[in-house]
Amino acid sequence: MANDTSLQSFNKIGVVGMGTMGRGIAQLTAEAGLNVVLFDVHAEATREAVTYISTRWQRQVEKGRMTEDQRQQNGQRLIQATELTDLANCDVVIEAVAEKLALKQSLFRELEGIVGSQTVLATNTSSFSVTEIASACHLPERVIGLHFFNPVPLMKIIEVIPGLRTAADVLARALTLGKMMGHFTAQTTDTPGFLVNHAGRAFSTEALRIIGEGATDPATIDRIMVDQGGFRMGPFMLLDLIGLDVSHAVMESIYQQFYQEPRCRPSPLTRQRLAANLLGRKTHEGFYRYGDSGVEVPPEPAIADAPPRPVWVSQEDLCAALALETLVEKAGWPLEKGATPSEQALCLLTPLGEDATHCAHRQGLNARQCVAIDTFAGLDKRRSLMVTPITDAAVAQAAQALLHHDGTPVSTLNDSTGFVLQRMVACIVNIGAEIAQQRIAAPATIDRAVELGLGYPLGPLRLGDHYGGERVLTILNNLQSATGDPRYRASLWLKRRVMLGVDLTTDEGLNYGEQQ
Known part of the structure; x- marks a missing residue:
């Protein structure tokens, strides 16, 4: 595609698929001052999306977060499409249809016969390769990933993922669009899980491994990670919130796409719980029970007094x-x-x-x-x-x-290599270091994306610097020595920076691309 600075301007954005993500993307686009064309194969879904978005804006007006004039202007930017051909004049079309590879490829092939040759086709996929989606297109260089997070207006991050054939000007336009939307644009390579979902593997899988070893229970791990670790939510409360049907599928997918990389290994515990329909909040029972008054957290064990001793x-x-x-x-x-x-x-x-x-x-x-x-x-x-x-x-x-x-408060554990916080933090840091080592994203991008996308107190590399890279490396080496599991092998990124005595955020001066 031509390298034309005029391509940096946007007049109209198309969004296909009016589910939760599509509605959120359309809302964010209109709030950014851009006209947005909404389309769904079910016309009623498009009408419902406009009503849903308008209701949200009305509530913001009532709470004093938006003026009536702003609400009206935003509403005028929402354009309902009845046919896919109504997207013909869009500068960018973002698909947010069901997570099915064949469906996304078919949609893009159809769009190629409708939109202009300079129109960017963006996929909101969270699990498929952008390169593979683009392979079905006549112009794969115009295809890019724009991965938003739910809820879209509140999660201030967009992963921008160029495929192997994506043109440089398409990447530049995608980064500009993300900036216009007011979100942090995390440029990442087209690898399984991209950046955020990849970085999040340690939080859930290591917690499940600790449970599988009989070291303690889910509530204790959650308390430790929140109180000692400073995380907003423990891993098991988070699994219940997301839903095990979603989380298990992501764990399995990333593990298989990385050809059984031990660092991403799932736990058999989730497959069993999935079969039992213990999905979390949506089924009222997961790692916790959920009643009319909310989550039922088991009380902490009482601690008895004891006479002082040496x-x-x-x-x-x-x-x-x-x-x-x-x-x-x-x-x-x-x-x-x-x-x-x-x-x-x-x-x-x-x-x-x-x-x-x-x-x-x-x-x-x-x-x-x-x-x-x-x-x-x-x-x-x-x-x-x-x-x-x-x-x-x-x-x-x-x-x-x-x-x-x-x-x-005191938590008592059965004998466990690395306690809870030590091994959880070490695995989080290690995967973050490996993401940096593979040049999936720049160190600063990794940290900011994880903080925004996963809500960690610090990104993985900054977390390692906070606790000390040498201590993290010691934990990993001892874990691997005790278990013999390659899951705990230390990333070369971590090893080298500890050896050199520099921060884990220290990159190698390579050009990862400008991050916004």
């Missing part, structure tokens, strides 16, 4: 040891300072990517006296402890009472 703290990690010793002193419990603990001592270990058993054995300690404490994110908002398979019950009770002395 406490010995491992000195392997001096910063972690200092934090625990300060806690012990504030609680008023006696602190042992010797190189080895007495037989009566409660022994506190601070493993990084190890389980309590291995940590105790490596230090030559009696595992019956030992509990492991996760100091990875500090000890302020929630404290996680882990027992060995033979930790004495009185020792475990004493550890719980000590950690809870000031009222801070």
Whole structure:
């Protein structure tokens, strides 16, 4: 296609498919000041979409978020089409039809006979290759991915995905359109899951793996990730919100498209729950139950009081040891300072990517006296402890009472390599690093897209810098050593930056394309 700067202007945008995503895209387009032609094979769906969008604008007027004049102007930009040929004069046509490859290819072939040669054909696909969709077209260079997120007006991100044949000026126009819509445009390559869905693999799959190992329950993992990790929502609450029918399909699809990449491996638990129709909120039961009053979260186990006893703290990690010793002193419990603990001592270990058993054995300690404490994110908002398979019950009770002395919530785990937060964060960072290594997107784009698209407190590379790349690498190496699972093999991006002592956000000076 010709490289013409006049192509940067847009007069009319077409949207095909008036489901949830199509309605949202049409609303956003009109709010951006662009005329938008709405079409659906079912004429009633188009009329309902206009009514739905108009109602939303009216509510914004009532809440003072939009003026009456703005509402009327937006409404005048919505153009109902009765035939696909009504899109003939559109500068860009965005398809938001059902997620079926043959349907999308057929639609684009039909559109090629209607629209002009300079019209951009954009797909909102979330799972198919843009290149494969474009392969059915006579002009594949005009096809690009514009992946919006639900709800479209509120999720301030659009993934812009050029296929292998997409022309440079088409990419430029797509980036301009995204900017006009007021959304962050995350340019990414045409790979499975693109950027955001790819980056999100660790959050759910690693949580399911922890459950599968019998380390703890879904509610405990969610509490740890929210309280200790600072995430808006835990992985199991999120799976219930999205619906397991959707989430499981995405997990399976990305895993298979990457030819069984272990980092993206799903869990058999979701297939079983899918068969049982435990989909989440939509079926009123998933990992949680949902009643008339909302989600039913099981109460946290009560923590019983225990008499103070001597406490010995491992000195392997001096910063972690200092934090625990300060806690012990504030609680008023006696602190042992010797190189080895007495037989009566409660022994506190601070493993990084190890389980309590291995940590105790490596230090030559009696595992019956030992509990492991996760100091990875500090000890302020929630404290996680882990027992060995033979930790004495009185020792475990004493550890719980000590950690809870000031009222801070405490989560107790069965022995697990890497606790919960450590391994979850390490896997999130590792997949983000691998996305950067594969040049799927620029480091800054990866972080911003994940923050906007997934709601993480920090993007994966910034998250790694926050906790320390060296500590994340240690966790991954210990996980892989303990399990033998290539799922935990560290990305070369991570290894190299730790070796060089630089931030994980440090790119290699390559041109990834300008990000808006």
